[in-house]
Amino acid sequence: DVKVTQSSRYLVKRTGEKVFLECVQDMDHENMFWYRQDPGLGLRLIYFSYDVKMKEKGDIPEGYSVSREKKERFSLILESASTNQTSMYLCASSPGGAEGYNEQFFGPGTRLTVL
């Protein structure tokens, strides 16, 4: 079974703090993604990566950065957390090549609250 794990299920931070969300997948997938999910809105793509040390902006990259130093790990960084970044953050991975477009596997999510 593909397993995508995220470092925390729940996280509470204060405004202005630097926040790290970690995601690890164990299936040697090339592609990794970070989304946020808010009530009444679809999943919104923050950043994605198709390879180690490679990153691409998604639809809402402002206020976020990412790091992919190893194939299995994709980190999301909030440089200075703000209250409007309170959300559910979902990490996903998929194989590269043609199959990579067929299914994304999701982690359990991190519910971040910024006070």
Next chain:
Amino acid sequence: GQNIDQPTEMTATEGAIVQINCTYQTSGFNGLFWYQQHAGEAPTFLSYNVLDGLEEKGRFSSFLSRSKGYSYLLLKELQMKDSASYLCAVRDSNYQLIWGAGTKLIIKP
């Protein structure tokens, strides 16, 4: 702009059939996905359509009409465990997924 529309919430009875619709306007089309998401859990893949027609997988079926920008997910013999949100997503010309807001399905005994 790109848009995926699906009903916010639906209610159905255990043992019955329910159809969840999804309409889309996207820049290009490279497939449509349905995911299931139980409350507090990760989305899990249900189905994928890239050609017109019906794809059947057990109690779940998914239909696509590319000319109409329309899909539906059909759930038969509903069980209480089918209570979840169902997410429709379209892969656009850049191979990025555009997600609908999801349909919350409530199953009543």
